[in-house]
Amino acid sequence: MQKTLIFLLLWCLSSHSLANRVPDFSLIDQNGRFHQLSRSTDKQAVVILLFDPSDPFGRAAVQEMDRLRERFRGEPVGFQVLVADLAQTRSSLNDLARAMDVQQLPFLLDESQLVTQALGLSRSGEVLVVDPGRLDVIYQGAVGLFNGNPTQQSLAATLPGMSSYLHYILHSVTRGEPFIQAAYALNGPVVNLPALDSVRQEGVSYEQDVAPILKARCAGCHQDGGVAPWSMDGHLMIQGWSTMIKETLLTRRMPPGQVDYNDAAAFEDVNHISDREMQVLMQWINDGAKKSPVEDDPLAGWSAPESGWALGEPDVVIELPEQQIPATGVLDYAFVPVELNLEEDKWVSAFEFDVDNKVALHHVIIYTQDERQQRQNASRGGSRTNFGGYAPGREHIELGSDAGILLSEDMRLMIQLHYTTVGREVTDRTRLGLYFRETPPGQELVRTAIMNGDFEIPPGVREFPVEASVVISEDSYLHSFAPHMHYRGKRVAFTARYPDGREESLLSIPNFQHNWQMVYRLKEPVFLPAGTEIIAKGAFDNSSFNPLNPDPEKSVSWGEQVWDEMFLTWLRLSEAN
Known part of the structure; x- marks a missing residue:
């Protein structure tokens, strides 16, 4: 009877009684793939592990994550490794995943360090188990690798093959069973966030720091008569929308650049916001989105130039x-x-x-x-x-x-x-x-197309790959890309395969958005020797998890209406003189 009461008490402490929530966020993994937490609603749980590559405890936790990924293959569980180490790159994380033989795990590089902060993670080896549909925290704590203590032995005896407390939690969640909330020590080191510490120490002013960013990155659309749904016409309006601004920054929904932020520096006029600018805005919002009571509001009465011509009066x-x-x-x-x-x-x-x-x-x-x-x-x-x-x-x-x-x-x-x-x-x-x-x-621009119209996307498919290519017949320079897909467009990336067999990544759009059909113009044109093949690889999402999908029960093929699909990119080239 006493054991039953203890179990019931522990049951009451299960994650089902937790009220903690996490914000939605988006990051790109070591392979250039886009991940957004709220798009994983086909999962019952997503496990997010904070990892410092120099931490041996963290490495053991990553190895356990990969074992659990294999163990729960086919079940509604997702796994992500979060890295906030500014010394890392996607390339180094790719090498690390290969060295650890965990290439199937997505390593999400948090270069701004804002996601790590927003999730409330602090130590290497710490995990969050999240319900992605409701963004509720199911569990936060250590992976809890089993080392033979009595509680672990008791759990392992009833669940053969149990390897960690995280394993036990996922076993319970996927079966709709209550679980015991046990405390396991977080042995990993504290993960420092120096970029955020620097912004915090310097302090952020609405007038001197925030308003210039908003003018440069946002207010051109967020003004009366602009394409955006509300106007950044003063501090009170921005303060009122500050929670939404925070959400759009964490999910990379705004500014609507789409381009992989590692590629942004190679292109003109992309709608990109830097890590530093995001950190400044986020710090200001977290501090209450305040304005100095004695300084003028730089956005009050400000508007973009009245002329409809951004480039001046046309000829x-x-x-x-x-x-x-x-x-x-x-x-x-x-x-x-x-x-x-x-x-x-x-x-x-x-x-x-x-x-x-x-x-x-x-x-x-x-x-x-x-x-x-x-x-x-x-x-x-x-x-x-x-x-x-x-x-x-x-x-x-x-x-x-x-x-x-x-x-x-x-x-x-x-x-x-x-x-x-x-x-x-x-x-x-x-x-x-x-x-x-x-x-x-000096350069006459002509257009050529990369196009694939021979596809049929089955109903409900979340990742339908498609590919197209074009061979450049004479020495040329590549100036720009204009990719085009419709509501089900998910991602597209372009690679040059040169006649000597060498390959070069040219542009990646890991989160294609139909509503923002961009032209990506290279700052420096890329030389393409005759015989170069430009390859476009992309994917469509025809599932109910695509928020833009008008009908996930319909097969989709090429067509001119937006509920049909296209896989088309126009390239601007010039002959190499």
Whole structure:
């Protein structure tokens, strides 16, 4: 009877009575794969282990995690190793995982150290067991490798093969059974977070530190008439949204750059925020998101330049015909021919869209048509060559200081407009601005495509891989990528395979987001010798765990509507002179 009462008391201390919660977060593992805690709702539990690679206790805990990963294969349990050591890189963690023979475990490098702080982990070898659906903490503490003490012997006797207290917890959770909350000593060293300590010691000012970051990274969209749903028009508004700002930073949802942050430095105009900037914002929010009572608010009354042209007044402004968008329904693509009436050939150095209705306009694609193309397939608008386009997040494209696209005098534009209904009747009168060069550039930009239209994604599949490639026929320079997928697009990465067999990673987008169709322009063009193959490898998520998926019970193939799919990337190249 006494033993029964003790067991019931211990049962009451099980994790089911804990009220602790963790924030959602996103990180990239040693192989460049994106992981977000809240997207693991197909799991009953996700185990997160904080690991210092120099800690022998931590190494033993990692080895146990890998044994448990194999033991619970096929069961709804996920495993992640969190590393906040600033001396580590993804490459070094890849080498470490290989040396420890634990390559199947994702090692998440927390370069900002913000995730480690937010999860409340402090020692190497400490684990969190989390319910990813509710973000509830099931257990926090040591792995508890069994070493033969009486409690362990008692558990192991009833559960053959039991190797650790963590094993016991996962066994209980996956079977819906209560478990004993036992205390195991955390023997690993404290994991220091020097980057956060530095920001904390220096102090953070809203006026001097926070407002400049928000102006540079956020307020261009978060303003009246901008694409964002609320305006950063002063401290009180930002303070009120500070919890949401914190969530979007931890999950990397904003700024909407998508590009792997290790690749960001190679590209122009990416919507990227640095680790230091995130640390400053997070420290300010954690300190209460305060403002000095005696200083002026730098964001009060501030707005981006009034002109619709971020690049200045264009050489030619094309007023697109007003489009009437109904309140509901599915809209076909609209094709609008635009006569340029050029008197001579022109070299385009940049183009920009002044979008009238950013809520309804899904995308624009500009095509060029010379006289021959206008005659070909004339009943369907003629054949055409892709010139460029607009999607949320890419209002303007600059082509480079010595690069341009040729518009010959016999060309016209064919403009494809795609709208989505928004529950009320609206109109749109978008403008296109063209910027010309005064002299011919050294590099004429042309476009080629990497495309795979031969796929069918089965219903409910969470990871459907797809691949495409193109061989570059002559010595060229690569200037930019414009990847395109729809709602089920999950990730895409590009590799150059050179004629000598060497391979080079060019760009990775580990968390593709359909709503942000970016153009990634290289700061320094990449030389591609003739015979180079550019390979695109990606994946679709057609499961119910994809928050954008309109119908996870439907098979999906290539199609122009957003509920169909595409695997397409436009490359801008120039001939190597």
